[in-house]
Amino acid sequence: MRWLLRFAALATLLAPLCWLALHPYERALAVAVSHALKLFGVQLTLGSVNVAAPFDLGLFAALCLAARRAPWRVRLRALAIGIPILMLVEIFGVASSIAIILRFRGQPDAAETALRAGFYLSDTIPWVSAGLVWLALMGSWELPASVGGPRGPRASPPQPSDRARPRPR
Amino acid sequence: MRFLLGWACALSVVSFVPGVERWAIHATLLSLGFVCRIFTRSVLVANPDFVLGGTPVTISPDCTPLMPTAALWVAILAYPAPRRWKLTGLLAGAGLLWLYNLGRILTTVSVLKTRPEWFEFVHVYLWQTVTVIAVFGLFVLWLRFEPRPRSAP
Numbered sequence: 068m069r070w071l072l073r074f075a076a077l078a079t080l081l082a083p084l085c086w087l088a089l090h091p092y093e094r095a096l097a098v099a100v101s102h103a104l105k106l107f108g109v110q111l112t113l114g115s116v117n118v119a120a121p122f123d124l125g126l127f128a129a130l131c132l133a134a135r136r137a138p139w140r141v142r143l144r145a146l147a148i149g150i151p152i153l154m155l156v157e158i159f160g161v162a163s164s165i166a167i168i169l170r171f172r173g174q175p176d177a178a179e180t181a182l183r184a185g186f187y188l189s190d191t192i193p194w195v196s197a198g199l200v201w202l203a204l205m206g207s208w209e210l211p212a213s214v215g216g217p218r219g220p221r222a223s224p225p226q227p228s229d230r231a232r233p234r235p236r
Numbered sequence: 237m238r239f240l241l242g243w244a245c246a247l248s249v250v251s252f253v254p255g256v257e258r259w260a261i262h263a264t265l266l267s268l269g270f271v272c273r274i275f276t277r278s279v280l281v282a283n284p285d286f287v288l289g290g291t292p293v294t295i296s297p298d299c300t301p302l303m304p305t306a307a308l309w310v311a312i313l314a315y316p317a318p319r320r321w322k323l324t325g326l327l328a329g330a331g332l333l334w335l336y337n338l339g340r341i342l343t344t345v346s347v348l349k350t351r352p353e354w355f356e357f358v359h360v361y362l363w364q365t366v367t368v369i370a371v372f373g374l375f376v377l378w379l380r381f382e383p384r385p386r387s388a389p
Contacts, residue, residue, distance in 0.1 A: 068376075068380065070376070071373050071376050071377075074369065075369050075373070078365060078369055082361070082365055085361075086357065086361065117360070119360070119361065119364050119365075122361055122364065122365050125365070126365065126368055126369075130372075179254070180251055180254075183250065183251045183257070184247070184252075187247045187250050187251055187303070188247060190298075190303050191243065191247070193364055193368065194304065194307045194368065194371075195239075195243055195307050195310075197368070198307075198311075198372065199239060199240070202239070210379070
């Protein structure tokens with residue numbers, strides 16, 4: 068519970084910073100997405116991209132910093148690895164969404180489904196990307212033993228039975 | 237990996253079955269109308285629009301609790317836990333997120349009415365962040381209150 072409160076407090080503190088960075092970030096994201104679209108063979112210049120970024124980065128940072136068991140070294144490593152990954156997810160998530168929508172634009176029976184698929188694919192960015200990257204990088208430290216593996220992999224001395232235990236993802 | 241597969245399934249369902257989206261919008265409007273009519277008569281529901289006290293808003297798929305519920309459900313289903321506890325989490329989580337979403341929409345409408353210049357920030361960014369925190373919170377609470385098997389005497 069304390070973890071949740073710390074996470075909520077940190078996310079609230081980071082939200083104004085994300086808000087200040089919002090417009091420059093959306094423009095930079097638009098440039099990056101326009102370049103990524105060329106990989107899909109699409110020539111499109113976007114002015115701005117609105118996918119709740121960089122609020123996803125703020126949430127991810129709050130998740131990492133609110134950690135209870137992971138040492139600071141692990142938290143900072145997660146931030147250093149996770150933030151670039153999330154940026155790539157933003158760029159390629161949006162580029163894939165646009166590519167899907169444009170690919171089926173001319174097909175009346177598929178256009179509506181493609182529009183919905185593109186829309187929901189871009190929804191992955193605000194809803195799950197931060198949590199998923201956090202789980203991958205810090206889940207083994209922060210989640211109960213039944214999911215992410217042992218509680219704090221290096222917090223307790225290894226037990227003989229630990230060898231047989233499956234490693235976290 | 238289970239979570240990713242589950243999320244891909246959820247995205248496929250909402251993309252290929254438009255009825256899910258339509259149902260979510262319709263049910264959100266019905267619940268909004270029901271809740272608001274308890275307090276005021278100045279409510280008009282005309283799918284997909286909702287007018288409260290003269291302030292009109294359009295309920296889009298993003299205004300429904302569809303994606304937050306999908307994220308919570310996929311997380312619960314991907315987590316190793318007893319089936320009954322999973323079912324409890326799915327039902328309670330969906331109900332709580334539904335109530336939360338009604339509160340979110342009503343607050344947003346009141347912001348639109350009183351401080352329209354704040355609407356964009358509150359609607360697009362603030363509530364989205366708070367909703368992600370709420371989904372995380374529900375998942376963490378579900379984990380925390382998971383009943384442990386009693387040890388034999």
